[in-house]
Amino acid sequence: MVHRAVLGLIAFVMLSGCNTQQSAFHPGGPHADRVETLSWVMFIGGGLIFLLVIVLTAIAMFVAPERRQWMTNRRFIIWLGIVFPVVTLTALLVYGFTVARHLVTPGSPALRIEVVGEMWWWRVHYLDAQGTPRLVSANEIRIPTGRPIEFVLKTEDVIHSFWVPSLAGKLDMIPGRTNVYRFAADRPGIYRGQCAEYCGDQHALMAFYVVAMESNDFEAWYAAQIQPAAEPVVTQLIQGKELFLQNGCGACHVVRGTPANGALGPDLTHVGSRLSIAAGTYPTNVGTLAGWISSSQHLKPGNLMPSFGNLQGEELRAIAAYLESLK
Numbered sequence: 001m002v003h004r005a006v007l008g009l010i011a012f013v014m015l016s017g018c019n020t021q022q023s024a025f026h027p028g029g030p031h032a033d034r035v036e037t038l039s040w041v042m043f044i045g046g047g048l049i050f051l052l053v054i055v056l057t058a059i060a061m062f063v064a065p066e067r068r069q070w071m072t073n074r075r076f077i078i079w080l081g082i083v084f085p086v087v088t089l090t091a092l093l094v095y096g097f098t099v100a101r102h103l104v105t106p107g108s109p110a111l112r113i114e115v116v117g118e119m120w121w122w123r124v125h126y127l128d129a130q131g132t133p134r135l136v137s138a139n140e141i142r143i144p145t146g147r148p149i150e151f152v153l154k155t156e157d158v159i160h161s162f163w164v165p166s167l168a169g170k171l172d173m174i175p176g177r178t179n180v181y182r183f184a185a186d187r188p189g190i191y192r193g194q195c196a197e198y199c200g201d202q203h204a205l206m207a208f209y210v211v212a213m214e215s216n217d218f219e220a221w222y223a224a225q226i227q228p229a230a231e232p233v234v235t236q237l238i239q240g241k242e243l244f245l246q247n248g249c250g251a252c253h254v255v256r257g258t259p260a261n262g263a264l265g266p267d268l269t270h271v272g273s274r275l276s277i278a279a280g281t282y283p284t285n286v287g288t289l290a291g292w293i294s295s296s297q298h299l300k301p302g303n304l305m306p307s308f309g310n311l312q313g314e315e316l317r318a319i320a321a322y323l324e325s326l327k
């Protein structure tokens with residue numbers, strides 16, 4: 001039993017070491033660096049105290065009383081039983097507070113991005129200097145590297161928690177409140193984020209990606225995203241667009257440059273350029289898009305998107321292909 005638990009623990013530590021996209025042990029920025037150091041100091045500090053307690057307990061249990069009289073010595077009790085834990089724990093506490101106070105990444109933010117948690121996805125607004133949304137996206141946040149980004153965190157319904165372990169600690173999104181979080185990515189990469197506060201049935205499927213890019217790449221990406229959706233030229237995609245509009249998809253989704261202007265669900269203007277659909281649940285491709293359109297309630301029960309089971313075959317493929325083409 002015990003060795004199974006130990007093996008399980010070793011497997012857990014090794015497997016969690018494999019994941020570099022979503023791991024506080026693979027920091028991608030200064031904030032996460034500090035969180036990692038703090039974690040190790042707390043883990044080692046707590047581990048040493050734990051070991052000491054276990055050793056003393058074992059001595060008390062298994063060593064004959066006449067051979068461990070030193071344990072009842074008043075000075076031993078005062079120094080090791082009171083002074084040592086008070087000093088050690090106070091030092092760890094003060095260290096923790098000091099690190100926490102310096103967690104906010106200094107420097108003027110390169111960009112302000114509003115992220116709104118909804119059951120169970122993330123609405124993303126890239127704000128201009130006045131705080132007005134300029135570009136709307138969903139479930140994926142692209143940022144330039146090397147400079148702090150200010151995240152303005154809100155919720156549309158219940159409490160969610162915004163967490164990108166490789167970049168920063170978690171911060172709750174609380175109804176009626178705006179929380180501001182500032183952190184940076186040092187190097188380009190894909191960092192996975194996850195809602196870290198239980199928020200209903202599909203809490204586990206409320207993930208997102210932060211894609212950090214070199215500044216030039218980011219500017220080019222932003223300039224492309226701000227454009228309306230490309231007009232389809234291939235027959236299948238033209239048909240897909242028509243079916244998308246005929247089936248009322250535009251009542252809930254925006255595709256800029258088309259009559260689709262519903263604000264309830266994710267903006268789909270450039271959905272084909274995103275890594276995932278359904279908030280990090282599936283990779284974006286024609287197959288997953290078709291599956292999601294026809295069976296979204298089967299794949300993620302309780303989400304606001306109804307299953308369009310009426311759509312099949314060529315029609316379903318055409319809509320999925322159209323959405324996938326929106327790069």
Ligand code: CUA
Pocket residue numbers: 117118120159160161195196197198199200203204206
């Ligand atoms: Cu949103 Cu858990």
